Amino acid sequence: MCPAFGSLRILSRIEGSHPVMATDTGCLYGLTFVTHFYGARKSILAAHLRTSELMSGEIVESTRAAIDVAAKEPGCQLIPVVSLCVAETAGLPEEMLPRRIGDAEVVLVRVPAYAIHSHPEAKDVALAALLRRLGQPEGERDDKSLVLLGEVFPADPLIIDAVVRQMGVSGTITLPGRSIDDLRRAARAGALAPLHPFYKETTAVFRGWDMPVVGGAPVGASGSYAWLQAVGRLLKLDPALVNATAESERDKAQAILNAQPLSGRILVTGYEGTELAYARLLIEAGADVPYVSTSIGADPLVLPDEMWLKAHGTKEVIYRKSLEDDLAALDEYKPDLVLGTTPFASAAKERGIPALYFTNQLASRPFFLSGGMAATIAFIRQMLTKGAQYQWMQEFFEVDHA
């Protein structure tokens, strides 16, 4: 995946948002393709940047023309201008673009993949740009409300919302989501809870609004317990209520882990930036996870998960990993199941090892708290039983029995 896609993934899914891309033909083709596969059924506009436009310095003019067309889409309220490698190299000055057109805000999002490094970080850059423009911190705060930060399976916010309300949270807003209004009102919430550990810039924007930040994420039994306690403390909720909820969640989660224990060795790798949290849940459920790799860089936000993993048997945690790192781990650890990118998963399948494309299979299931984890664990349990089938396929295609 091109790292810049992270931005389009979230920008294309917002209702009323019509992204305009500024880039060359090949980049545009590829990113439009994946947006139409993973993002939204949404027509994508772009400035046509070829040699002729670049030589004559028409980038701004072309981009403005595309913005004009986008503004005419029905219900258009937001036009993110996504500036990619070629446009960034040539230069696209923000002050030359309109800030508003008709009913729509025009927000420049600079995500050249040569500088962004990873898909999750592009999500962060895009969301931070939107919040800086749209966030409305003025007005009354809802001190007991919570912003959930992270692109999660649609059922997850429901699950989390229901549980935190039991302990007195007044409501939740999930970002990035599909509502522009959520971007505005999130600035007046009581606290920010990053469910994923790579929203660095976005978190900084919230801190700028004096919003406290909850550490960790509601993952697994111990993680959920600690997270609910942290939310309670930050929002100054009734400790007795918080305790009761946190304990009940921990017990429910533990019951699921006990009822569906995992056994086997799993490599957890991917480019989503959420790999450490998944590894943590799998270990709690009993799996051996010696190796975890991710596309994001090391950061204080991921450190607690890394330390937890290292304390629970994980030998290697690799940031900004390469395919070669993962392949070496495949040799070293001989896993029973691999979660990874497509090239890595296919390398595992070529050896007869069950493997899944992390992005397609894991991010499409509920995950958080006791209500979410069951689906993920059941799926992994099922995959761990598939060894014979993967081996049979591998032998059929790769071993010459003649």
Added chain:
Amino acid sequence: MPNVIRDLSDTSSYWAAIWTICPLPDAHVICDAPIGCFNLVATAIPDYTDAVPHIENVTPSVIREGEVSGSGTAQTVKRTYEALRDSGILSDKRLIVVSTAESEMIGSDLSDLVTQLQPGTTFFHSESLSYDEWLGRDRVLQWLWDNYGAADAAQIAPEPGLVNIIGPTYGCFNAPSDLHEVKRLIEGAGGRVNLVFPYEATLAGMPSLAKAQVNVVLYQEFGQTLAATLGRAWLQAPIGIKATTEFVRELGRLLGTSDQAEAFIRHEKKTTLQAVWDLWRGPQSDWFSTISVGIASTRTYVDGLSAYLGDELGMQVAFKAYRPRHAGEIGNEEVRSLLHKSPPSFVFGSINEKIYLSEGGKRQTSFIPAAFPGPVVRRSIGTPFMGFRGTVYIIQEMMNLLYETLFNFLPLDSAYTAQNGGGLVSRVGIQPVSLVWTPEAKAVLDAALEKMPFIARISASRELQMRVETVAQQRGLKEIDAALAREVLEK
């Protein structure tokens, strides 16, 4: 007036270069690219166009900020080469370095650098900022011949009966089926397939392109320059009954196997093509003149489909959108507004047309994939558009979709519809989550989701949720309890 692109249909000549060179197993490419341009062209897109897990013989130089802001790409290309060399990957390969839009943007010309890499390494300047994928493929095929074929081909004499096929490359819609059928036609006409270039060729084997007596160019979009250079008679692969018959006849004439070609045509009429004759004599053809089709695809497919479906079977061709688009032809903007306003009964196209149909809420139109972009598995050899088998496959596909439409029109007692909750809500408004779901209500929602096939659940979860929330909002409720969830989801 600057040119605004809506849903780009054709990629760049950099992509063309990778997709044309990499089918040759004894080539290894270093693309002078930022990581994303590599990931998209080698993995993320061919996963869903060609159904290949990843293209293995290409490695990126990984352009980063440093290269962009001044250092240029020569050093990183050199390091990439050294790592490949040390890993042994290059031992039996020839190395080709390919430029990208970004490397061209920062002015990186590596013609000199390649002379310092493995002997024989070449640099292909893809001109990605100027050319599209079609011209790109045409250029790179010719360039490959000039650099890896022509010199050794001089002493090769043509062999009677041998036929080359030029095309496909990666990223050519439906290529396995069309290729298979064209091979069958060539053999039917009395020829033997020599080389399928580049799909089934090697760099080392390229000179043998000169052995063929006739060349068949699979697509109108590229390959003609090479065919002309090779200097033998060449034919364009056919779509439709007439074009295919003429193709077989002409090939027979060129190869001196006319009797065989005629016998093949006679035999095909009694076998493969019998299905078309049966459908024509049956009730199906009565529908033909009532059917309208819109076609957005490559020139090859648009011309072929409109000749077959329009001229030969008598359907109405509502619009033709060609790729690449030439001046004066309709583009996506026009196609979109046509599909929003008055869509035909069938649309052959890419994911773009599919999106326009869903924007317009046009559920009665049947969509048939006929072009990239868009994810589609076309690896079976049983779905050709070309040749005699293509005529049968296309009409079979259309008739089955027509039956489907007819089925959906048949009345269904409303008692069943009500029992199933009235079908899924189609339009879902997006509102911030402000309603509370009790855990019991959530369990009811989960149970309802459990009943659906997994694939459907992903999109249905939101729809089911919204359906309950809509009712709750209508009633002014703040909380959703199990009773309400059950009422809406289980009625």
